[in-house]
Amino acid sequence: MAKKLGMTIDLKRCMGCHTCALGCKMQNNVPMGMLWNRILTDGGEDVDTARGEFPHLHKSWMPLACLHCENAPCVKVCPVGATYRDEDGRVLINYDRCIGCRYCMAACPYNVRVFNWQNPVREPGHSYGEAPARPKGVMEKCTLCVERTSKGQEPRCVEVCPAKARKFGDLNDPNSDVSQAIRERGGQQLLAEKGTKPQIYYLR
Amino acid sequence: MGLSRRTFIKTGLAGAALGACGALPPVSKWLRTSDAADDPKEKVAYTYHPPNCGGRCSFKCTVKDGKLVKLEANEWPDKRHSLICLRGLSELERVYSPDRIKKPLKRVGERGEGKFVEISWDEALTTVANKLKELKDKHGGKSIYLKASSGVEHPMFSLATKLGAQFTNHAGIDIGISGGLNQVTGAGLFGPMNNEVTDWVNSKTILLIGNNFLETSMTDAQFFYDAKEAGCKIISIDPSYSTTTTRCDQWISLRPGTDTALIMALINQVFVNKWYNEEYLRKNSTAPFLIREDDKKLFKIGDKFQVWDKNSGSFQPYDAPGIQPELEGDFAADGVKLQTVFAALKEHTKNNTPAWAAKITEVPEQVIKDLAKQYATGGPAVVAWGWGGPDKWYHADSLGRAAGILAALTGNIGRIGGGVGAANHHLPGYFAPFRGWPLPKDKGFAPAKPEMPATDFPQKPNSVRAVIIQGNTLNQWLGNAHQTAAWLKKLDLVVVVDIFHNDTVNYADIVLPTCTNFEMEYDSYNLQVRRNHIMMMQKVIDPLFESKTDFRIELELAAKLGLDQYLPKTPEDLNRARLKDPAPPLKGITVETLKANRYIQRLNAPMEPFRSNMNQVYATPTKKIELYSQMLLPFNAGFPSYEEPQEASPHNPLFKKYPLQFSQAHTRYRAHSSFANARWITQIIKEPKVEMNPRDAKPRGLNNGDLVEVFNDRGKFQARYQATPDMRPGSIRVSEGWWSKYFAAGNLQNVTNNANNPRGYPLIHGPVIPFNDTLVEVKKAGGAK
Numbered sequence: 001m002a003k004k005l006g007m008t009i010d011l012k013r014c015m016g017c018h019t020c021a022l023g024c025k026m027q028n029n030v031p032m033g034m035l036w037n038r039i040l041t042d043g044g045e046d047v048d049t050a051r052g053e054f055p056h057l058h059k060s061w062m063p064l065a066c067l068h069c070e071n072a073p074c075v076k077v078c079p080v081g082a083t084y085r086d087e088d089g090r091v092l093i094n095y096d097r098c099i100g101c102r103y104c105m106a107a108c109p110y111n112v113r114v115f116n117w118q119n120p121v122r123e124p125g126h127s128y129g130e131a132p133a134r135p136k137g138v139m140e141k142c143t144l145c146v147e148r149t150s151k152g153q154e155p156r157c158v159e160v161c162p163a164k165a166r167k168f169g170d171l172n173d174p175n176s177d178v179s180q181a182i183r184e185r186g187g188q189q190l191l192a193e194k195g196t197k198p199q200i201y202y203l204r
Numbered sequence: 205m206g207l208s209r210r211t212f213i214k215t216g217l218a219g220a221a222l223g224a225c226g227a228l229p230p231v232s233k234w235l236r237t238s239d240a241a242d243d244p245k246e247k248v249a250y251t252y253h254p255p256n257c258g259g260r261c262s263f264k265c266t267v268k269d270g271k272l273v274k275l276e277a278n279e280w281p282d283k284r285h286s287l288i289c290l291r292g293l294s295e296l297e298r299v300y301s302p303d304r305i306k307k308p309l310k311r312v313g314e315r316g317e318g319k320f321v322e323i324s325w326d327e328a329l330t331t332v333a334n335k336l337k338e339l340k341d342k343h344g345g346k347s348i349y350l351k352a353s354s355g356v357e358h359p360m361f362s363l364a365t366k367l368g369a370q371f372t373n374h375a376g377i378d379i380g381i382s383g384g385l386n387q388v389t390g391a392g393l394f395g396p397m398n399n400e401v402t403d404w405v406n407s408k409t410i411l412l413i414g415n416n417f418l419e420t421s422m423t424d425a426q427f428f429y430d431a432k433e434a435g436c437k438i439i440s441i442d443p444s445y446s447t448t449t450t451r452c453d454q455w456i457s458l459r460p461g462t463d464t465a466l467i468m469a470l471i472n473q474v475f476v477n478k479w480y481n482e483e484y485l486r487k488n489s490t491a492p493f494l495i496r497e498d499d500k501k502l503f504k505i506g507d508k509f510q511v512w513d514k515n516s517g518s519f520q521p522y523d524a525p526g527i528q529p530e531l532e533g534d535f536a537a538d539g540v541k542l543q544t545v546f547a548a549l550k551e552h553t554k555n556n557t558p559a560w561a562a563k564i565t566e567v568p569e570q571v572i573k574d575l576a577k578q579y580a581t582g583g584p585a586v587v588a589w590g591w592g593g594p595d596k597w598y599h600a601d602s603l604g605r606a607a608g609i610l611a612a613l614t615g616n617i618g619r620i621g622g623g624v625g626a627a628n629h630h631l632p633g634y635f636a637p638f639r640g641w642p643l644p645k646d647k648g649f650a651p652a653k654p655e656m657p658a659t660d661f662p663q664k665p666n667s668v669r670a671v672i673i674q675g676n677t678l679n680q681w682l683g684n685a686h687q688t689a690a691w692l693k694k695l696d697l698v699v700v701v702d703i704f705h706n707d708t709v710n711y712a713d714i715v716l717p718t719c720t721n722f723e724m725e726y727d728s729y730n731l732q733v734r735r736n737h738i739m740m741m742q743k744v745i746d747p748l749f750e751s752k753t754d755f756r757i758e759l760e761l762a763a764k765l766g767l768d769q770y771l772p773k774t775p776e777d778l779n780r781a782r783l784k785d786p787a788p789p790l791k792g793i794t795v796e797t798l799k800a801n802r803y804i805q806r807l808n809a810p811m812e813p814f815r816s817n818m819n820q821v822y823a824t825p826t827k828k829i830e831l832y833s834q835m836l837l838p839f840n841a842g843f844p845s846y847e848e849p850q851e852a853s854p855h856n857p858l859f860k861k862y863p864l865q866f867s868q869a870h871t872r873y874r875a876h877s878s879f880a881n882a883r884w885i886t887q888i889i890k891e892p893k894v895e896m897n898p899r900d901a902k903p904r905g906l907n908n909g910d911l912v913e914v915f916n917d918r919g920k921f922q923a924r925y926q927a928t929p930d931m932r933p934g935s936i937r938v939s940e941g942w943w944s945k946y947f948a949a950g951n952l953q954n955v956t957n958n959a960n961n962p963r964g965y966p967l968i969h970g971p972v973i974p975f976n977d978t979l980v981e982v983k984k985a986g987g988a989k
Contacts, residue, residue, distance in 0.1 A: 013429055015425060015450075016447060017289065017290060017422050017872050018290050018872070018885075019290040019293065022885075025293075026275065027274075032887065035887070046926060046927075047889055048447070048930075050445060050929050053929055054899070054930070054932060054933060055445070059447075059930070123297045123300070124297050124300030126273070159277075160277070162287050162423050162425045163418075163429060164426055164429070
C-alpha cells in the first residue's frame with residue numbers, strides 16, 4: 001500500500017515556543033517576511049493572546065502549516081498543474097510551473113500559503129538549509145520537509161520540538177506512531193466538514 | 205506527476221554585502237545548498253551556545269563556502285539533550301547581523317552619545333594599555349574594574365589578576381533568592397535545586413514560584429511533561445498567567461512581591477498540623493540547636509554548638525555520635541534560658557496563619573491551607589523558582605530562606621523527587637571542576653578584593669576610574685539608567701568589548717569587536733560542563749570583519765602591557781591545563797578525545813539524575829541545614845519574615861502617584877538582553893510591548909496598540925500598549941532585555957529600582973537589584989508616532 005505521510009500535533013504539549021517555525025525557516029530556506037509554519041492562539045491575533053478575563057483565562061497554541069490534504073483544493077484549482085500530490089501523500093509545488101496566479105491561496109481554507117510578491121530577501125544574505133530558493137512570483141508552503149522525509153528523516157519541525165508535541169509517520173501503517181496516537185487520542189482534523197481530508201491531526 | 209529536472213548553478217555572493225541582499229540572479233541560476241553528507245565540499249563543525257542561554261545546547265553546524273548554512277542539535281551521548289530551540293536557530297542570522305561591530309571604534313562627541321570613528325586594532329589596544337598603565341601606576345590596580353556579562357564565554361579574569369584589578373562576574377542579578385537559600389542549605393551561585401529536573405518524574409508535587417519554566421528552559425520542557433505524565437501535581441504560583449501556568453494543574457495568583465508571606469503560611473501550617481519530619485530535622489538540621497535568650501546567638505560550650513541529648517540528659521556537641529537531640533523542652537545554662545531553634549521557629553511563625561497570608565497575598569485562605577497539605581503530605585515535593593520574577597525584589601533573600609526552611613521541615617532536601625532552588629538552566633549536575641592556568645608564585649598576581657558590590661559603583665564613592673566591559677552589562681545589569689549614565693561620565697576610561705552595537709557600547713571610549721561562539725582564530729576554544737556532559741567549541745567560521753575572540757583580545761592587550769608571557773598562548777593550551785590531573789568525572793577526557801567525539805562527551809558519572817545532599821552534608825558552617833542565621837542577627841533576621849516590598853507596595857505613599865507595579869520578566873525570545881536583535885525572532889515578536897490588563901488600561905483611555913509612556917520619578921520610556929488579559933491587574937510588564945533602540949523613546953531601565961538592601965551585603969553574592977520592586981504610572985504618549 002502506498003504511504004500516506006501525516007503528522008499529529010499534541011496541543012496539550014505545545015507551549016508556543018516558535019522553535020518549529022524557525023526550524024522550518026532554516027531547513028526550507030524561507031526568506032524574511034513569511035513563515036511556512038505559524039503558531040496561533042485562540043485568544044486573538046497578537047502572539048500569545050489568552051482567551052477570557054483575568055483570572056478566568058485559557059490559552060492554547062496551535063501550530064499551523066500546510067495540512068497536506070488528501071482531497072486538496074489547491075491541487076484542484078491549479079490551472080497549470082504546479083501543485084500536485086506526490087506518491088507519499090505530500091502536497092508539493094513545482095516552482096518551475098507556477099505562474100503565480102494565487103488561485104491556490106484563495107482556495108486553501110487554512111490560509112497556509114505564502115506568495116513571493118517581491119524578490120526574496122534573506123537575512124543573512126545567503127541561502128541556508130536544504131531547499132532551493134524560490135523566485136519572485138511563485139507560491140510557497142510547507143513541503144513536509146521533502147528533502148528530509150524523502151531520505152527517511154523526520155520533518156525539521158518534528159525533530160526540533162522541545163516539548164515533543166509532534167509525531168510524524170505513515171497514516172496507512174496502523175502500527176506507526178501517528179496511527180497509534182490518533183487511535184488513542186482521537187485526532188482532530190481542521191475544518192473536517194469541508195471534506196479536504198487533512199493529513200495533519202491535532203490531539204487535544 | 206514528478207518534478208521536472210532542474211540544474212542549479214552556483215552564483216557567487218562575493219559581490220553582495222553581508223546583511224543586505226541584492227536581487228537574486230535569474231531563475232536558472234538559483235543558489236541551492238545541499239546536505240553536507242552529500243557534498244564533500246561542505247564542512248561540519250561543532251560548538252555550543254553561550255552560557256546564559258538556558259541550558260548549553262551543543263550544535264552541529266554546516267558550513268558552505270565559508271558561510272554558516274545550517275544549524276542542528278549535536279547528538280549528545282544522553283540523547284534527551286539533543287535539542288536546539290528558536291534562540292539557537294536564530295543564530296544563523298544573528299552571526300551576520302547588521303548590528304555587528306566591524307572594526308575597533310574610538311568615541312567622538314560626548315560619552316553616551318554613541319558616535320564613533322573606526323580605528324586600527326593597534327591604536328585601540330595601545331590607547332587602552334597606556335591608560336591602564338597610567339591608572340595602575342597612579343591609583344593602583346583597584347582603580348580598574350573588569351566585568352563580563354553572563355553571555356560571555358571567556359571573561360578576562362586573567363588580565364584582571366595580572367593588573368590587580370577589581371573583577372566581579374555575578375553581581376546584582378539572579379542572586380537574590382539564592383543569597384537567602386545559601387544561608388539555609390549552603391546552595392551555591394544562583395541557588396540551583398538540589399536535584400536535576402530529570403528527577404521531577406519522581407516528584408509528587410512541584411511548586412513553581414514565578415517560574416516560567418516552559419519559556420526559559422525550553423530544552424528541559426520534556427522533563428516537565430514527564431513529571432506530569434507520571435502523576436505529579438505541578439502548581440504555578442505566579443501573579444500572572446504565564447505560558448507555564450497554562451500547562452500546570454493549578455494556578456495560584458498572588459499580589460506581586462508577597463511570595464514570602466505565602467511560604468511563611470505554609471510553614472505555619474506544617475507546625476500547626478505537625479507535618480514536619482522530626483527524625484529528619486533532628487539528624488540533618490540545626491532544629492535542635494539552642495538559642496540563648498540574652499543575645500539570640502546559638503549556645504556553645506567552648507567552640508562547639510550544643511544540643512540537649514535525651515539519652516544522657518545533658519548538653520552535647522551537635523555532632524557527637526549516638527545522641528538523641530531534643531526538638532523541644534525548657535533548657536538553661538549559667539542562668540540563661542535556652543530555646544531550641546525548632547521551638548523558636550514555631551513561635552516565630554505562629555502568627556503567619558493562612559488568614560494572615562490571605563490578606564497580604566490576596567490568595568484565599570482555604571487555597572493556602574490546601575496548598576500546605578498538598579506540599580507537606582503529598583509525597584516527595586519540590587519548591588522551585590525562576591529569576592525573572594521573584595528574584596528581582598528588595599527582600600528576595602527572605603523567600604530563599606523561607607523556602608529552604610519549608611523544604612527542610614518536610615524532609616524534602618536530599619530526597620529522591622525532592623529539592624528546593626532555582627529550576628532553570630539545568631544547573632544541578634555532577635561536579636567536574638577544571639584546573640586553572642598556573643601562575644608564577646613570585647609575582648604576587650591577584651585581583652583586587654572588590655571594595656563593594658559592583659551595583660554600588662554608580663551610587664557610592666569608590667576607587668574605580670576605568671571599566672572594561674564585555675557584553676551588554678551596563679544596561680542589562682544596572683537599574684536606574686540615569687544614575688548609571690551619570691557615573692560613567694565621571695570615569696577616565698570606558699572600554700566595551702562586544703559583538704554587537706548595543707546600549708552599553710554607546711557609553712564607550714574605545715570599542716573592541718569580538719566574535720560569536722561560531723567564530724574563532726583557533727581550531728578550538730572554550731570548555732564547558734553542563735547536563736553531566738563536557739563540551740568544547742570547534743571553529744565553525746573565521747572571525748567576521750575585524751573581530752577577534754575575547755581570548756585573543758585579552759592576550760593582545762596583555763602583550764601591550766608586557767604581561768602576555770603569563771597567559772596561555774592558545775585556548776587549546778588553556779584547555780589542556782584545565783583537563784590535567786582530572787577530577788574523577790573527567791578521567792580519560794582530553795582535548796583529543798573531545799575532538800574524536802564530536803566535541804562532546806558524557807562525564808564519568810552515574811546515569812541516574814544528579815541529587816545533591818543525599819548524604820545529608822551541606823556546605824554550611826555546621827554542615828547541616830541551618831534554619832537560623834546568626835550572621836543576619838544584626839538585621840533582626842535570625843529567621844526570615846515577610847516584609848512589604850521596598851517600593852512596589854500599596855502601603856507605600858508613592859502608590860497614590862504610581863499605582864502600577866513594573867515587571868521585567870523573562871521570555872522565550874531572549875536570554876537577558878541577548879537575541880534582542882535576532883531578526884529571525886523579531887519576525888515573530890517585533891518590538892517591546894507594555895503588557896497591561898485591559899481593566900487597568902480602560903480608565904487610562906488606552907486602546908490596544910496605543911503608544912504609551914511608562915514613567916516614575918526616576919525616568920520614563922515609550923512603547924506600544926498590548927491588551928494582555930493574562931496580566932494581573934495592578935501590574936504591567938515589559939519583557940527583560942529589549943535594547944533601547946527598539947523603544948519608541950527611552951530605555952526600560954530608566955524607571956527601575958536600584959536600591960541595595962543592606963541585609964544583602966553579607967550574603968554570599970551581595971545585594972540583588974530590585975528591578976521588579978518598582979512603581980510606575982502609564983499614560984498615552986503625547987504626539988503621534
